[in-house]
Amino acid sequence: xxxxxxxxxxxxxxxxxxxxxxxxxxxxxxxxxxxxxxxxxxxxxxxxxxxxxxxxxxxxxxxxxxxxxxxxxxxxxxxxxxxxxxxxxxxxxxxxxxxxxxxxxxxxxxxxxxxxxxxxxxxxxxxxxxxxxxxxxxxxxxxxxxxxxxxxxxxxxxxxxxxxxxxxxxxxxxxxxxxxxxxxxxxxxxxxxxxxxxxxxxxxxxxxxxxxxxxxxxxxxxxxxxxxxxxxxxxxxxxxxxxxxxxxxxxxxxxxxxxxxxxxxxxxxxxxxxxxxxxxxxxxxxxxxxxxxxxxxxxxxxxxxxxxxxxxxxxxxxxxxxxxxxxxxxxxxxxxxxxxxxxxxxxxxxxxxxxxxxxxxxxxxxxxxxxxxxxxxxxxxxxxxxxxxxxxxxxxxxxxxxxxxxxxxxxxxxxxxxxxxxxxxxxxxxxxxxxxxxxxxxxxxxxxxxxxxxxxxxxxxxxxxx
Amino acid sequence: xxxxxxxxxxxxxxxxxxxxxxxxxxxxxxxxxxxxxxxxxxxxxxxxxxxxxxxxxxxxxxxxxxxxxxxxxxxxxxxxxxxxxxxxxxxxxxxxxxxxxxxxxxxxxxxxxxxxxxxxxxxxxxxxxxxxxxxxxxxxxxxxxxxxxxxxxxxxxxxxxxxxxxxxxxxxxxxxxxxxxxxxxxxxxxxxxxxxxxxxxxxxxxxxxxxxxxxxxxxxxxxxxxxxxxxxxxxxxxxxxxxxxxxxxxxxxxxxxxxxxxxxxxxxxxxxxxxxxxxxxxxxxxxxxxxxxxxxxxxxxxxxxxxxxxxxxxxxxxxxxxxxxxxxxxxxxxxxxxxxxxxxxxxxxxxxxxxxxxxxxxxxxxxxxxxxxxxxxxxxxxxxxxxxxxxxxxxxxxxxxxxxxxxxxxxxxxxxxxxxxxxxxxxxxxxxxxxxxxxxxxxxxxxxxxxxxxxxxxxxxxxxxx
Numbered sequence: 001x002x003x004x005x006x007x008x009x010x011x012x013x014x015x016x017x018x019x020x021x022x023x024x025x026x027x028x029x030x031x032x033x034x035x036x037x038x039x040x041x042x043x044x045x046x047x048x049x050x051x052x053x054x055x056x057x058x059x060x061x062x063x064x065x066x067x068x069x070x071x072x073x074x075x076x077x078x079x080x081x082x083x084x085x086x087x088x089x090x091x092x093x094x095x096x097x098x099x100x101x102x103x104x105x106x107x108x109x110x111x112x113x114x115x116x117x118x119x120x121x122x123x124x125x126x127x128x129x130x131x132x133x134x135x136x137x138x139x140x141x142x143x144x145x146x147x148x149x150x151x152x153x154x155x156x157x158x159x160x161x162x163x164x165x166x167x168x169x170x171x172x173x174x175x176x177x178x179x180x181x182x183x184x185x186x187x188x189x190x191x192x193x194x195x196x197x198x199x200x201x202x203x204x205x206x207x208x209x210x211x212x213x214x215x216x217x218x219x220x221x222x223x224x225x226x227x228x229x230x231x232x233x234x235x236x237x238x239x240x241x242x243x244x245x246x247x248x249x250x251x252x253x254x255x256x257x258x259x260x261x262x263x264x265x266x267x268x269x270x271x272x273x274x275x276x277x278x279x280x281x282x283x284x285x286x287x288x289x290x291x292x293x294x295x296x297x298x299x300x301x302x303x304x305x306x307x308x309x310x311x312x313x314x315x316x317x318x319x320x321x322x323x324x325x326x327x328x329x330x331x332x333x334x335x336x337x338x339x340x341x342x343x344x345x346x347x348x349x350x351x352x353x354x355x356x357x358x359x360x361x362x363x364x365x366x367x368x369x370x371x372x373x374x375x376x377x378x379x380x381x382x383x384x385x386x387x388x389x390x391x392x393x394x395x396x397x398x399x400x401x402x403x404x405x406x407x408x409x410x411x412x413x414x415x416x417x418x419x420x421x422x423x424x425x426x427x428x429x430x431x432x433x434x435x436x437x438x439x440x441x442x443x444x445x446x447x448x449x450x451x452x453x454x455x456x457x458x459x460x461x462x463x464x465x466x
Numbered sequence: 467x468x469x470x471x472x473x474x475x476x477x478x479x480x481x482x483x484x485x486x487x488x489x490x491x492x493x494x495x496x497x498x499x500x501x502x503x504x505x506x507x508x509x510x511x512x513x514x515x516x517x518x519x520x521x522x523x524x525x526x527x528x529x530x531x532x533x534x535x536x537x538x539x540x541x542x543x544x545x546x547x548x549x550x551x552x553x554x555x556x557x558x559x560x561x562x563x564x565x566x567x568x569x570x571x572x573x574x575x576x577x578x579x580x581x582x583x584x585x586x587x588x589x590x591x592x593x594x595x596x597x598x599x600x601x602x603x604x605x606x607x608x609x610x611x612x613x614x615x616x617x618x619x620x621x622x623x624x625x626x627x628x629x630x631x632x633x634x635x636x637x638x639x640x641x642x643x644x645x646x647x648x649x650x651x652x653x654x655x656x657x658x659x660x661x662x663x664x665x666x667x668x669x670x671x672x673x674x675x676x677x678x679x680x681x682x683x684x685x686x687x688x689x690x691x692x693x694x695x696x697x698x699x700x701x702x703x704x705x706x707x708x709x710x711x712x713x714x715x716x717x718x719x720x721x722x723x724x725x726x727x728x729x730x731x732x733x734x735x736x737x738x739x740x741x742x743x744x745x746x747x748x749x750x751x752x753x754x755x756x757x758x759x760x761x762x763x764x765x766x767x768x769x770x771x772x773x774x775x776x777x778x779x780x781x782x783x784x785x786x787x788x789x790x791x792x793x794x795x796x797x798x799x800x801x802x803x804x805x806x807x808x809x810x811x812x813x814x815x816x817x818x819x820x821x822x823x824x825x826x827x828x829x830x831x832x833x834x835x836x837x838x839x840x841x842x843x844x845x846x847x848x849x850x851x852x853x854x855x856x857x858x859x860x861x862x863x864x865x866x867x868x869x870x871x872x873x874x875x876x877x878x879x880x881x882x883x884x885x886x887x888x889x890x891x892x893x894x895x896x897x898x899x900x901x902x903x904x905x906x907x908x909x910x911x912x913x914x915x916x917x918x919x920x921x922x923x924x925x926x927x928x929x930x931x932x
Contacts, residue, residue, distance in 0.1 A: 329673065
């Protein structure tokens with residue numbers, strides 16, 4: 001018999017409540033395939049409701065395929081095919097989540113899919129999944145100590161950042177690190193962001209109700225004079241390879257920035273060292289953090305470029321004052337990275353596979369970059385390439401009568417995955433001469449020349465039509 | 467030769483800038499073991515600084531073990547032992563991050579470590595790490611479609627929650643789901659939380675600057691009358707197994723809550739179904755979401771109890787109105803779970819291993835619970851056990867002259883991992899008669915009786931001393 005808890009006080013009509021209950025019982029398997037339901041009369045009398053209410057509920061279920069009605073015999077449970085959820089849903093997904101297939105992938109935030117060490121990575125997971133106290137229960141809010149030790153050693157040897165694992169906090173991407181930083185600084189903190197800069201940063205501040213101020217760049221990076229005049233107390237910069245312009249901040253500007261930070265209590269630099277792994281020419285310049293005698297630099301790093309954006313492992317180094325606040329206030333936020341992934345990465349670094357991978361990718365990306373720049377110079381002799389000394393993207397300034405927005409829109413419609421520089425600029429600083437942000441992370445070596453030729457042809461066509 | 471960029475304008479003295487630069491060069495490996503440094507005179511003349519400045523820098527480096535000074539020969543780079551970072555740091559870690567070893571683990575948020583299917587889990591990762599477009603680049607902000615389909619099927623068959631994967635958002639724990647929810651609702655939203663309740667929830671709201679209001683419980687759960695009188699528009703509840711009291715919300719109260727939610731635009735229920743997998747007796751009661759005709763329930767689930775808290779995979783189902791806001795505003799926040807872990811879990815569910823694991827754990831926890839309850843009844847005949855019908859923890863109300871705070875403190879000092887109920891109550895609702903929150907997730911079957919006997923003895927001793 002059915003025992004629905006019918007409530008006439010609800011807005012939901014009784015027949016719907018009954019319908020819901022029976023549907024639920026079927027889902028749960030309490031009413032099984034081919035089982036007969038009570039007759040309408042019996043159920044109505046048992047529940048003290050009208051026969052019509054029962055009929056409405058039963059008929060609704062027949063309509064939806066939960067029951068079948070056999071003449072003069074009654075109602076029976078249908079063979080419920082759980083697959084249907086998946087099917088109905090996949091239709092929905094393919095409708096609403098499908099992304100356009102790109103013919104040419106110039107996106108700046110992808111890595112090479114062909115050279116990823118899948119087998120090694122699989123082995124790292126195999127070694128990572130082992131029984132011990134920390135693996136299943138009681139994860140450390142900062143991230144596993146083992147991985148933090150590896151990260152400390154890595155940023156020490158590669159970036160001169162000499163800190164204790166104690167100061168390192170592992171998280172799952174820039175947004176979650178910023179979420180933590182937001183809780184560490186006063187509510188009315190104003191963040192200075194580079195203009196042009198990483199547009200997601202501003203977006204994240206905006207969504208979180210935080211104040212931020214775009215500060216324009218000169219050829220050395222964020223203008224310290226403008227920063228000094230601004231109410232900003234945290235300067236967010238990408239000194240190793242400015243995003244998106246690609247400029248590398250000279251030592252003098254770094255010193256100026258550090259100087260600014262030390263001038264007032266509570267002023268900090270947020271150094272996002274997002275792709276420092278890939279530098280192709282020029283002298284290495286120490287990270288800001290490595291020169292940070294006053295402990296005013298929050299250093300942020302990530303494995304998104306060096307391994308994969310889908311790994312979702314990033315980290316930051318907190319100055320001691322902020323670390324203290326973190327300890328008192330934020331350890332309630334657990335590290336969002338699974339123990340398996342943290343350990344797999346620990347193994348990957350510890351066994352030397354990471355370094356090997358980096359060297360391999362650096363060589364590979366350097367070659368790609370050479371072909372890329374050469375092709376650009378060949379097909380866009382009037383264009384100007386910028387920011388190619390490091391990273392996985394560069395800028396192409398075009399000499400074209402088209403305005404950037406319509407150019408980019410036209411190209412995206414033709415199937416190019418690319419962005420225009422204006423998308424990374426604040427409202428006040430849009431430029432009219434078109435500049436493209438071109439990534440080569442996931443572009444195959446053999447595709448490069450053809451892709452750039454096609455780009456040239458498509459742009460020329462648009463110019464002619466213009 | 468050394469090329470430091472010395473800046474006399476900085477507050478940092480010149481010698482320190484030089485010291486820093488040389489240290490950096492050693493860290494980077496540009497100055498190698500046993501390499502000789504320029505003479506003090508030569509470097510001073512080259513950099514146009516005083517010999518004293520160079521001497522100070524060199525001596526500082528000698529003091530710190532970077533250089534050695536050989537009489538009449540000059541300064542040489544020491545064998546730099548990168549290990550030292552790790553060592554110095556491990557000392558620091560063991561000092562500041564070490565947790566007390568527990569003699570008896572009654573913590574409520576642990577799972578059984580012995581029965582975890584390590585081998586199967588390893589295989590899932592092996593199958594998960596494969597090359598294809600989505601694996602490395604361009605992860606879906608909601609989480610991978612494959613895993614969302616599996617979750618949709620799972621919550622449909624186990625909890626009657628009939629939704630599209632499109633509505634499911636995967637994240638890394640309650641805090642990040644709440645972070646997203648916070649951005650979906652008006653800034654001045656007041657959240658109603660259960661009192662007693664999950665204390666981290668209040669903490670997270672507090673840290674995020676959100677308003678929340680504890681609403682006390684009666685034997686059915688959150689008092690709807692109090693809720694109706696309050697300014698709260700989102701009611702956060704744990705109907706399957708109230709945390710921490712363990713009460714299961716009867717159908718009538720569920721209907722009342724749904725009724726409340728539908729009364730006003732923008733009112734929602736946040737149903738945290740955190741341990742619905744483990745129900746040992748009584749009739750299954752449908753989840754609130756499964757009865758949610760008005761689309762007013764945000765359903766939250768997690769694999770923390772069913773697999774492991776260190777897996778850090780949770781999910782929520784958004785009502786369509788909130789989903790729309792999410793699509794417009796929050797897809798900038800990438801899913802924090804790595805592609806590897808999402809796929810491994812997808813494989814785990816898809817291949818039936820998850821169901822097998824659940825059945826096994828349900829039986830295992832049921833047995834543990836029986837021994838646990840029996841031992842409690844044996845050793846605490848005056849005590850009262852509550853909330854044992856589901857989940858991995860229960861309450862023990864004690865008949866003791868001791869106040870709860872000092873009792874719990876005394877036990878923790880003796881090496882018990884346990885909490886008192888008052889820790890989960892709002893300030894206004896603390897009780898004087900002591901109640902312990904006792905978990906048995908990670909307590910070995912053979913340890914149970916001994917642990918409870920020891921608990922009894924230690925409490926008796928404290929009572930005598932009192």
